Amino acid sequence: ENFTGSRLFLTESEWQSATLEPLDRARSIHEQVRRIEQELADIADKRNRLTTSIEELRPWSSLQLPIEKVKSGKYVVTMLVTADVRTYASALSVAAEDMPGLAWEVVSVGRERAHIFVAYPATAGEQGLAALSAAGLSRVSVDQYVGVPSELIAGFEAHIADLDQRARDVEAEIDALVELRSKAYVLYDYLVNERAKKAVVSRFGATKRTFVVEGWIQAADMKRFRSRVEALAGDLVVLDRPPLDSEVPPVELTNGPLAAPFEVVTKTMGLPQPGTLDPSPYLAPFFLVFFGLAMTDAVYGIFIAAVALWLKRKTRQPNSKFLNLVFMAGLSTIVMGALLGGWLGDLPMRLFGMRTAILFDPMENPTNFLIFAFALGLVHVLFGICLRAYQNIRTGHVAAAITDQGFWLALIVGLLLMGGGRMLGPNGPTIARVAKYVAIAAALGLVATQGRHHRNILMRAGSGLLSLYGLTGYMSDVISYARLFGLGFTSTVLASVLNDLMLRPASMPIIGPVIAVVGVAFAHLFNIVINIIGAYVHSSRLQYIEFFGKFFESGGRRFVPFGFRAKYVDIDSLKGV
Template identity: 25%
Template sequence: MLRPEQMSKVSVAGSKRVMSDAIETMHQLNLVHITDYDGSWDGFEPGDSLEGADETSSKLVTVRALANSLDLDGDEVNTDAAVDLTNADEQLEEIRTQVNDLDDRQDNLEDRRREIDEQLDQMELFADLGLDLDLLWGYDSLDVVVGEGDGEAIAESLEAAEHIAAFDVFTGDESNSVAVFGYSEDDADDDLDDALVGVPFTAYEVPEVDGDPQSNVADLQEERKQVEAELEKIDNELESIKINSGNFLLALEEELTIEAQKTEAPLRFATTDHSFIVEGWIPTEKVEALRQTFDSKVGDQLEVSEIKRAKYTDASGHSEEEVHEEEAATDGGQPIADEDDSEPEVMADGGKSDGDLVTVEDDPPVVQQNSKLVNPFEILTRAVNQPKYSEFDPTITLFLTFPLFFGFMIGDVGYGLLYVFIGYAVYRKFDSKALSDFGAVVVWLGLLTTLFGFLYGEILGLHFIEQMGMEPVLKKGIDSTAWAITWLLVSVVAGWLHLNLGYIFNFVEEWTIHGAKPAVVEVGSWLLMLNGLWVFIFSDLFSGAKPGFLVGSEALFATGPLGFGFEGFPAIAGIVGLALFALGIVIIITGPWYEVVEFLVPLAHTLSYTRLAAVLLAKAGMALAVNLLYFGAYRDSEGFHFMHTYEPGYTPKHGEVVFGGLANMGSTFPLGPFQLGLEGAILGLPVYLIGHAVVLAIGGTAAIQAVRLEYFEFFEKFYEGGGKKYEPFGHERTHTSD
């Protein structure tokens, strides 16, 4: 689980006469993650596409364009129906013609609808002026402009214009529409426009039509309805094509995609005039199956070799184990020569056939190895980045700690079951792997929340265990300082252990990749500082200066709610802890000395885990507020109590009412063991439900706090990411069969 699946690099070489057969076999296997040839070998060039590649690509573009025009979605068509692709070209051309014709009609109608909308806007402005349209155009010596503006400002500007002999301004009743008529003595066409310069005014083109603007508005509105009807008809026709031909298009797209992959595959190969070599990565356990399949499909005309078996001991992925045929290399990763140490075979066309040499150095892709139970949590790992081949995969640690942190913080049976229901609904409803994995993660969060809810004895913030006359195993501490501080200490210890795990992962990685010295200097120093510091903090050394709840006879880990007799490490352990902390600083100075400025990281990052207890108390407080608002409460010498049984005017014998509660208002009625106010119980119910819905939603932010601890405190210690996803050459058919 911590390591990805081991990968081997294989090469397939042979004559170009069998290249098509090799491509077909490789595609059907869907196993080889091809390494693209970069042209680095003398005598070898990237290959050319196979015959028919251009035609296939052209058809694929057409099919995808049609699918886009139809807004085609595999979920909306009957993908189980049989599809006949024998006359695919004729069917495709028929569909293309129909869809293109409908698209052209649709575009023309949409253009006309936009024109109508623009004309309606202007025509409504003309109608507001109360003038017939034929009065606004067609004059020989009279200038007319119509638009929107300030009628008074326009009149003042025309009055001041010397070249305007006469004018009249008409304004609309309900808008700022304006019609300006003007006559100039010199009969210039632009005199009226010049007079309006500097005045806020937007001119519109006047249509050369007759009649009442209102009638034109009615005509345009009627035409718009007709256009809308035609557009709706076209939409229905497109939907019909989508339903009838959607499955065919999806099947054809898949078939063409596969064909395009095959015909364009040689672009990724190293080729000469007569031969080819293709390299790629494959799970090591599948190498023999690859050989056998090529032997049975193509025969001995191909040379299939395992040329590298990737190790987990190099940060760049280039420290791999070279293999020759089935024997592993033992020389540190250099190519193994034949027993006679002969020169590489020279082909007829001059190219060298080094079947056991690597043409392109690249990192192996990553196939994460997690069980079905853990697999959904890979979505959280990949949210940071794909693991590198040389890194530990932290998914299993996320599975073990993330739901635990979340459940500890929320800890409520009611909320937990709601999270389970929400997560399961997402898991079942969506086909997307990302969404279904997210749903599965939420289910796990809900399960741990429910488990802690039973331990805390809470359901929607109510202490149901106490109502049954029993004591819960744990308490959240909202009404107990001892419990609250205990959870702070537990959070610190959890952080201490969690960070140790992260540093140990990093230590192992550094040791296996770079050796003992870098591991000790760059990681071991931080392990010494982390553990030395916290051993000192939990020791009796200088106990008088430390809080009493931490060490000593009154320490909460000794006599508190979870007390197990731990009064602190002895003073000598504290001295050793300080010495280890100082030693860690000295070791850092001998290596990456600049990191010494972060010597308080072991303290700060561990204290960051106290957010677990903080969210625990905050969420409990929010649920308490909602229940207090609805049920009311009183406090007596024994503590705080919700008033499930209450009558108006009731006063506790040895306490006081904190708040009467919405449910206790109005005339009372019995509900099982409860005595509730009829009106208040009903009217307050929406407040109760909405309040808990808000708490449920805000409680979900606990996931953010838990993820933050995983990503920023834990991952930072050992995880970088940046690996390459395993993408084998092939295609998983969903709409066609082979």
């Protein structure tokens, strides 16, 4: 239940009934829980004290003398002492030499200490105790006990057994309290929302006859909000205005059903600043492809998508953005796995001799896989630069779009075509030659413009030249996409190795095929578990570092409209309120 995040689903009438006299009901539940909690704490405290007493008396359990009889008498002094187990015999001999009449009985010998009952003439007085101490014998005080040690221990153990039984009875009461959990959840959500109401009302501006409420609202909701509020009473007025220059409005991401799940990835990094691009729809296709490449198995994708659908049904959250993201990632894994021939690794080849790869087999063509990862990375990085240019154009900074993004795009593409243009057919040499001049022109443009914020002409020229070093940063970004190759290749190789190991018992009569089938199933489940986290984390990481770094401006403040919010309960009539 904790994993799936199950919630209570109530009708409005059930909600109204469950929240009658909420404070009295909440107080009653609290008192029951508090009483049980206190009783368990008392039982634990008593049990600990009894256990301590038993441990203290255990070494003296063979002493057949009531502890209260061990004391100083008129003629004889008796006491309990301990000594180091390695030296107690010699210590007693030394003490006997110094104190004539000393008698003793070794009650028990432990791993480190020996426990001894001693007696000596009362005429020795304080000198007797001093002689024992000088010989290395330490007096033990157990004066708080009355009775024979073995009988005391038996009584304490019986008392502990009674306490354990009482603890089990109280735990049975806890099991009965489980029935109150749903009521506690309802009351919690009700009281939290009531507190929120009072808190927001306390922030209203008010006089004796009027009140003023000021807040943010999405522009698309303004018309509906005004009509609903003004319908409540004839003297309610709703005014709106655009944000002031000194105000920073909150941010709410609004996307269609296909892009909305990827808001989960964006929000992990933070919200964009007001007026800037929401990266969610732009990262979506790349995230899916990257995730699929990292998993590289169509059956894994089927499993992931099926689990996501099951969780959506189990939690009754068909619109969960995270579960929709996982479902779409599963579908992408099916596609990428089919293209790369991953169907439980190389199981079709091992069982039927079938080659299933459509694009290429990562095991047979790892170089192609690595080049494909680099190509995707190059497209991803260039797209990020294009988005930054688009953002500059939207905000009226056309010159910045040309100098800060256009020149870089021209330089990177020009260098790529200059190096590989000759492979583009008969016109390849011409393309490469033109690309060379484009790259040179772009480099000169960067040198001329990247230091424009400096007034000093030498500083301007120096900054422009140094800006070309940024090319190594783009190269580093593209190389980072080798992680897709690493994750996907590892998943493929591990799947093949697991198949090899688990299919070996298949030749055994009768039980062999069963062992093989079960082994293959659990082995690939293990492979899914260890790879799915890496696929998600690294697919996200490529967005945050290599992609977002080109255009994303974080720092937005989340838009949290006032309304009914519940942690444990869903009420159909209150959804979206």
